[in-house]
Amino acid sequence: MENSIPDKKRSSKIKNGADSAQSPATQAHPGKRSAPVNGPNNGGAAIGVADVDKLVADALARIAAAGTPEQLEKTRLNLIGRKGVLPLALRAIKDRSAEDKRRLGPALNQARTTVEAAVRQRALSLSKSVFESLVDDEAIDVTEPLPRTALGHIHPTEHVRREVEDIFRSMGFEVVRGQEIDDEENNFDLLNIPASHPARDLWDTFWLKKPEAFKESSVAATKNRLLLRTHTSNMQVRVMRDRTPPLRIVNIGRVYRYESTDKTHETTFNQIEGFIVDESTTLGDLRGTLHTLFETIFGQKLVTRLRPSYFPFTEPSVELDMSCTFCKGKGCAVCKNTGWLEIGGAGMIHPNVLKNGGLNPNKFQGFAFGMGLERITMFKYGIDDIRWLLSADLRFLEQF
């Protein structure tokens, strides 16, 4: 007799019992089939109403024990699937006596309904708990106050660069960009600084090895060495060759110097280069242009002055100063008590440079200037060491 019929092994016993009930051998003794359900000769197949109750209790326990939807599905198939315990038991009673059928049929049908309902119920609560655990695991509390996301801002050097470009545009200048990796020709030769000229030493240079890929090319053949540009003047001749005067050009970008760093020197910094080529521009225009630039950037009345100087690519050459923005020219630590701040170099473009640019120096003339963007940024914001500007140090940057 089956005590419980929950697992597959036992359900197959029922099946076998049912089959054997249909076997010719059993059919030869039909009387046996009408024997009491629990009768000793009925083997595992013959179950009684009490067994059905037990079966239901057992099934309900198994359903309750199913911890996941997958386990529950296994249990369901085992109990009420096509080859499950209950369907087999129901099928088996068709060979039983009318009396057995009358008692067992409704009991088994009822059992099936009960089990089905229990499975449904369990499935619902399992899916609920799956859902609930999802809610717990993945819930986002949209009301929880979060630490504020820090918004970045434009770097002070970049801020001044944009401002300078805008001011020059408003004065009718065109903004061009140049390459930072350039050749000796554009950085030096075409600017009237021949190979052996000592003036080259004014620009300590990072020389580059030619890449393997260039070995066969015309670049290698020219013996024109590559370098990191030492100044933004490298664009002058290119622009002259590319365009026809009048030219009003401003070119701001990174330049590189192979030298040691201190409070006022960096190996990498930005220069503001500008030049005009036409038939009548003078040093007076240069001074007026830069005066306007500085008064706009510093937002105060200033005095500018030119001092004689030397650059191979300008003649005459000048040094440009402005009155100290900190002490208004009275003398302080920043201007070393001179009342003046040195801002950059300038001059009238050398006739040789104009020639290299394909222009007739008897017809055309113009000024050129170059100054450090970081230096102006330092004066504008009162920064005492240029190295802060490339430091990426948040203690510094967050002050702007």
Ligand code: PHE
């Ligand atoms: N190129 C020069 C330098 O790097 C500056 C300069 C530019 C001077 C144009 C005169 C004219 O020092």
